[in-house]
Amino acid sequence: MPKQKSKPTTAKTEETLIWTGSSSNQTKAQKEFNDALRKHKEILEHSKEIEPLFQMVNETYLKEVLPEIEKQKNLEKKRFEIMCEILLEEKLSFGKMQREFLRRYLLDICTDSILEAPNFYGKYRDQLETKFERMERLRYKNQMESKIKNTFGIEIDLDDLNRTAFDSEEERELHEEKYREFREKYEEYRSDYFKRRGSKSNERKKSKSQTEKEKKILESERLLSTDINTLFKNLAKLIHPDKEQDPILRERKSKLMTKLSGARDNMNIAEILEIKMQVDELLPNQQTDVSFHDTSIKRFVGIIKTKIRELEDSIRQRFFSHPLMADFSERKITKETLTSYLKRVKKDNLNVTEAYEKEVEQLSKDPKYIKEMLKELQSLGVQF
Template sequence: MPKQKSKLNLETEETLVWTGVSSNQTKAQKEFNDAFRKHKETLERSKEIEPLFQLVNETYLQEVLPELEKQKKLERERFALMCSILLEEKLSFGKMQREFLRRYLLDICNDSMMEDTGFYGIYRDQLETKFEKMERIRYKNQMESRIKNTFGIDIDLDDMNRTTFDSEEERESHEEKYREFREKYEEYRSEYFNRSRTHSGERKKTKAQTEREKKQLEAERLLSTDINTLFKNLAKLIHPDKEQDPILRERKSKLMTKLSSARDNMNIAEILEIKLQVDELLPNQQTDVSFHDTSIKRFIGIIKTKIRELEDSIRQRFFSHPLMADFSEKKISKESLGKYLKRVKLDNQMVTKAYEKEVQQLKMEPKYIKEMIKELQSLGVQF
């Protein structure tokens, strides 16, 4: 008595069974089912992650970002108070203390210059020694000379890096002034990277590399054949032009659009997902397509790659967010994320309070700055 056929009514040894009876499946078919199931689970997880990502973004915009803005203002106020105490000689310092504080404040100036050249530039001029100023100007002139020789354009680096403007008109005028240089610089960078890629491409390929490329091309050719076979069989069933029922025609039209896009992108996982939807839509008109185990194994490899890409995209989207840098959980859940976000909010509030305390202390008692110097030195800050 012959073996029971799967739901697709195909020969068991060739059938790609994702809805068939388990006992009729080959090892490759079972592996395919497992991979396909995991792919669907990963897709579902990516949908579940979306509201969690929205929660992260809302927390950042509504609660953390305002705290960061407060910290930024307090940090600038703290910096200005420390400069005032040092430069106006409101306290007597030992030689080592004075030099440490001067270098510390000068480092803040240099690191923050792009943020507000006008504000930090004034303090930099007061904090620099004559030698430091000469070295800075020498380096600046050297860089401007190189730019002139390379691009034939005179620029002022200090002015070009300016980010604060009194009006939109001033900002537009500034951009126009340096547009030619930026365009030429981008062309230069593009040519440089193209030359680098060309040079690296000229290296002779190893035998192993050549073999891998041949196998890759052959795998792509076979995959293309398999995809086109599936596409043609599915397209016959769901092409909307011959459908009289308006509801079915609309559903077929949507499926046909998805199918064409999946075929163009060589997305076998999506095509197989559409195949299941077609079987559900037309239970009496199952797609009569079969594949050998070699094709099925190719599908398994592709679906596993899609799973990795999905997992990577979830991780990348989540952990590239500025709020998620310290999130260490392997599995993201609403509970673990809620605890983490609560801790982040509290940590930022504590930082704000610490800045507020230091600003208040410096205003009321300037000698508090000496305690700050000791603390910085104990933390290993050196110059």
């Protein structure tokens, strides 16, 4: 198959492509490449447009949602405290099963929340636990601490190690320093463990299809490396700053050369081809006369499509890893869909606060309200 030469492009072209000309002069591979590169540019632009939307989410979270969550935590503690007082101070009579259900419910809250506020929940846990439950908890704790000492040669207190609440940043730093040696040894142990597992997995005999697949990947990488080096050399000849006398052009060429070297080192063909377009615009009369077989162009298309998927995934991951975006169900992120979603989140959050406020107020006025709460929990299928 004859090689297809890239035709000169000009700085006046609004959207420059690598291979230009009428459709009849382009191969199918060249058309696919142009479409893939156009899509890659669109996703890059989209990622820039997304940034202010992400800032909008973060600002809502920090300024409106987090303060409300903090209020909810305080109300939850107050609600828990009142319920414990009703049970432990026998302010109300309960049936045997009802009392046990309430005790286990409150003890479960202690277990879930003790790391956040150990002093507050710890004193109630001691009162709510039975003797047997306390013995079992301490037995398991001592057993785990003993294993850690035997494995790492370090004595630790698991309750203290796992706590997340600190009165000051200084206290947090002291806590980190106290357990630094253990955490470093644990990470080293964990890393060695997964390495051993990985080596055992690699020792298994590879199937014929696996071997063939690996050969194809290696060959594809070799061919790609050849194509990248060819393009790199041709571009480097044109933009090497040492050969440029004009100080303005020398500076622009120097920046392009730095980008080109980085793209070559990272085997980033999409970026190299983007740089080629910039070079064509910078030097319209000195076009890079480089041509590729359709097989190379098809490889470029595959790589650019992979870059597109990676860009799309990184946008989604950044957005949907944010704690405020867990329930966002729209396929496309726009200002309109996001504004509507955040409005709903804020409203739902206020409703949660109001529900806690109502329960605290009801429990404070009338302890019997606790029995209605227990019935509701049981109707929801809560079991212990």
